[in-house]
Amino acid sequence: MLGVEAQKPPKGKWTTAPFDPRFPNQNQTRNCYQNFLDYHRCVKAMNRRGKSAQPCEYYFREYRSLCPISWVQRWNQQIQDGTFAGKI
Amino acid sequence: MPYPHQLGFQDATSPIMEELLYFHDHTLMIVFLISSLVLYTISTMLSTKLTHTNTMNAQEIEMVWTILPAMILILIALPSLRILYMIDEINDPSLTVKTLGHQWYWSYEYTDYEELCFDSYMVPSTDLKPGELRLLEVDNRVVLPMKTPVRMLISSEDVLHSWAVPSLGLKTDAVPGRLNQTTLMSSRPGLFYGQCSEICGSNHSFMPIVIEMVPLKTFESWSSLMT
Numbered sequence A: 001m002l003g004v005e006a007q008k009p010p011k012g013k014w015t016t017a018p019f020d021p022r023f024p025n026q027n028q029t030r031n032c033y034q035n036f037l038d039y040h041r042c043v044k045a046m047n048r049r050g051k052s053a054q055p056c057e058y059y060f061r062e063y064r065s066l067c068p069i070s071w072v073q074r075w076n077q078q079i080q081d082g083t084f085a086g087k088i
Numbered sequence B: 001m002p003y004p005h006q007l008g009f010q011d012a013t014s015p016i017m018e019e020l021l022y023f024h025d026h027t028l029m030i031v032f033l034i035s036s037l038v039l040y041t042i043s044t045m046l047s048t049k050l051t052h053t054n055t056m057n058a059q060e061i062e063m064v065w066t067i068l069p070a071m072i073l074i075l076i077a078l079p080s081l082r083i084l085y086m087i088d089e090i091n092d093p094s095l096t097v098k099t100l101g102h103q104w105y106w107s108y109e110y111t112d113y114e115e116l117c118f119d120s121y122m123v124p125s126t127d128l129k130p131g132e133l134r135l136l137e138v139d140n141r142v143v144l145p146m147k148t149p150v151r152m153l154i155s156s157e158d159v160l161h162s163w164a165v166p167s168l169g170l171k172t173d174a175v176p177g178r179l180n181q182t183t184l185m186s187s188r189p190g191l192f193y194g195q196c197s198e199i200c201g202s203n204h205s206f207m208p209i210v211i212e213m214v215p216l217k218t219f220e221s222w223s224s225l226m227t
Helices: A029-048 A054-066 A069-081 B015-046 B059-087 B216-226
Strands: B095-102 B105-110 B116-120 B142-145 B150-156 B161-165 B170-174 B180-184 B190-195 B208-214
Touching: A029 A054, A029 A069, A054 B095, B015 B059, B095 B142, B095 B161, B095 B170, B116 B216, B142 B216, B150 B161, B150 B170, B161 B190, B161 B208, B170 B180, B208 B216
Parallel strands: B095 B150, B142 B208
Antiparallel strands: B095 B105, B105 B116, B150 B180, B161 B170, B190 B208
16 A cells, blocks of 8 residues: 555656646655645545545656655655654 | 865856856956955065155045945945845746765655665775776665756754855765755756765765766666665
8 A cells, every 4th residue: 555566656648747836846745744744634634434446646746756756665665664743 | 076186166066057157257267356455565565665654644545545445345245145145036946855864874855756766985096997986986876857857855863964066066064863955956967976075984085976867868768666
């Protein structure tokens, strides 16, 4: 459920993460982290309501484009271990 | 690319670097003019037998040599700020590439579609083929499509590094735990070299960057070959 491979979305019209006016400057750390959080919160909220997580795909592709793979792996490991510091 | 006994910048590959070259010419010309004026003034003053000992006030000349330098500084500052804001313009990148600095190599990740990642180590001098550049060649180059804006996200996995490519006018620090963004846009195909620009240990001088700019079709076939 948390593996990147299992969550790969189907090929669509996605090119790359668009400009996000919330993060207009050079430091994009928060952009990556925020999309990661938003994806997991979206999936959690959709699952709670029993709906499909399809709309969450946008956040998934955003964080996948922006975040270094090692960061994502570390965070996913922390989520599995229950030590992830962010609020999901 | 750099060449032996080089005095100036490398040829510009991106529009920003072209602007920087013009700005440098403009500013250097001002510097040369001022320096030659000062040199002339000093040499004239040292080689004359005339003396002048009764100056009591010099209001007019003081005004001139205050106002004129201020105007020259404004003349330098305006193009400089123009380029600074030009670098920060919002553009619409077609591709995002992440580069992570390690001790002592770069790794690149293209994760917009499939996950494509590879390491880029320097080719040792003993393994160079004829015609290759010493301390600049790498085993896996960063292949990118030309004439498209590319978002580069730069970070580090250990210590500070800096990802620099002079002919594109790029230099961005690789800070662990931080993701720095810069935009890359090459006007022409070719190979563009750079070197790590922040001291990072014993092999700091031996982790170069090579960008290979190719047409979009070539990039697409390369990326499908690599994944």
